[in-house]
């Protein structure tokens with residue numbers, strides 16, 4: 030395993046931490062999976078489903094051979110992340126009129142979002158290198174996940190969180206795990222720039238979405254979905270996108286499975302952004318050469334409130350690989366889809382619902398055919414944003430103690 034600059038091609042070994050190439054390019058993990066035996070891996074992964082306590086009970090480390098084979102087992106910090114539900118709610122499938130529909134609920138991760146799939150790998154890598162101070166800039170879920178793993182790994186964490194436009198539940202969760210939270214007057218994107226500038230001098234291991242070890246861990250989302258579906262994935266994978274780390278990871282995961290002959294057909298990816306924070310979709314729709322950052326992103330889906338996604342080049346590459354498409358959806362469409370997912374009993378935070386909203390839109394536009402099948406990635410937990418919940422809720426109010434049975438009957 031090596032780290033390679035996406036821009037100039039310079040390489041490094043993995044036993045060090047570098048945020049960025051001196052040329053300014055992002056780093057990517059380069060690994061040749063071609064020598065691995067896909068069928069043998071399937072057997073190993075199936076065997077590990079019986080594990081309960083070892084690192085292989087984790088839905089990330091179960092796939093260690095495809096994620097980080099070199100890392101010594103005793104350095105791994107895990108909370109048995111992954112292992113999340115795969116659901117096929119029939120009422121939603123019928124309602125939107127598609128042949129097959131699944132939801133992968135990464136919201137069921139230990140800190141409540143898919144960030145755990147990647148964070149276990151980044152923190153384990155950092156600890157192996159001897160780091161005890163971890164940092165990130167975050168719209169909330171990254172910081173909660175980092176704070177949780179840093180605490181599990183007996184290390185400290187520092188997180189930079191914008192003063193506004195994020196969910197307070199996530200900040201409270203982060204504080205509860207013992208992180209130092211630094212609120213600042215700026216956006217997620219400003220926090221990234223700050224860390225890139227000062228992390229080295231401060232001896233911080235940075236766990237932002239550009240951390241290639243996080244991306245490696247997030248590949249497990251698609252491995253696990255494929256394994257649960259007996260290695261036959263649907264035609265489409267629908268992914269909400271903010272910083273674009275998840276779509277990049279899922280694309281790379283698909284590339285691995287395809288290269289190793291572990292899946293008979295490679296699905297296409299549909300990347301969904303919130304309209305008020307959709308610089309990547311705009312670039313793709315216009316066929317533009319470069320991403321134009323949006324200085325004031327604005328959406329109810331706080332986890333998608335990112336105007337300058339750092340991984341846009343990598344994301345564009347994986348979409349090219351799997352013939353991906355992009356779209357954007359309004360806050361209204363997001364909240365309607367959230368209500369549908371919540372009422373199905375699965376539940377999710379607003380950003381996650383962008384997946385279903387995007388699927389509905391792409392079906393209406395006939396980009397996705399109703400005879401095809403789709404898998405929506407649900408990225409965060411229902412309880413991650415109680416502000417939105419209380420705005421959407423309309424609780425009936427009555428003096429229950431004084432109600433008669435007949436009166437209660439009318440309320441049911």
Ligand SMILES: *Cc1c(COP(=O)(O)O)cnc(C)c1O
Nearest residue numbers: 170271272273274275380408409
């Ligand atoms: C981080 C996050 C996203 C966006 O993922 P990116 O990798 O930043 O594109 C979407 N939903 C939730 C709940 C998140 O926490």
Ligand SMILES: [Zn+2]
Nearest residue numbers: 034037050052
């Ligand atoms: Zn470079």
